[in-house]
Amino acid sequence: MGLLILTAGLMLFLGMHAVRIPNDQRRSGMMARLGKSKYRTFFTVASIVGLVLIVYGYGQARLDPVFVWSPPAAMRHIAALLMLFSMILLAACYVPMNHIKAKLQHPMTLSVKVWALAHLIANGSLADIILFGSFLVWAVLLFKTARRRPIPMGFAGDGPTKVGTLMTVVVGVLGWLIFAAWLHVHLIGVSPFGR
Known part of the structure; x- marks a missing residue:
């Protein structure tokens, strides 16, 4: 049952966030039909419901896990290193005037990509x-x-600086340390380093 709930949550959450993938005009069309306010309300509610289903379904699936493979211990260390990069990319979304965002343009999506890959190689259950x-x-x-989409005007703000980039790395490293040493085990119930 947990896997079914997890899958339903993923379909709803990622489905809502994948509207622009096949055609950027699809989201614009939906927004025009519903109105911007109604579309945003629908998007938010559906996303929250999907996220709740993901968290609940994953938690239930972990109670009776189905193991597909057993990752080598080294994968945990590789995943920890990848998560460091993921946290720096995440910080690049919010710290202003950094070269990382100016160069990559979409650090949030890259952060999710690295986060997902890190956890995929370090965990072997079906869930x-x-x-x-x-x-x-x-x-x-x-x-x-x-x-493939054009970069919006004014995307880079006042332009990237060395200070902005340094602050991005510092914030990312600090976030990684806090999450790895304390938050992960308290929120997820698993220590990234197996303690």
């Missing part, structure tokens, strides 16, 4: 493969689509 595999496929497709 993990469904969850992280789905996010990885979605992020790959979305990034490919996003790179």
Whole structure:
């Protein structure tokens, strides 16, 4: 049952976030039909419901896991390193005037891609493969689509600076340390380093 709930949540959440992948005009058409306010309300509610189903379904599936493979211990260390890059990419979304965002344009999507890959190689249950595999496929497709769209005017703001880039790396590393050393085990119930 947990796997079914997880799959339903992924279909709803990622489906809502994949509207622009086949055709950017699809979202514009839906927004025109429903109105911007109604579309945003529908998008938000559907996304929250999908996320709740993902969290609940994954939690239920972990109670009685179906193991597909047993990742080597080294994968956990590789995943930890990948997560460092993922957190730096995530920080690049929010720290202003950094070279990472200016160069990559879509660091959030790349952060999700690296996060999903890291967890996919370090976990071997069916629920993990469904969850992280789905996010990885979605992020790959979305990034490919996003790179084809024109960069909005004023995207880079005042232009990237060395200070902005340094702050991005510092924030990313600090976020990684806090999450790896403390938050992950408290929120997920698993220590990234197996302690």
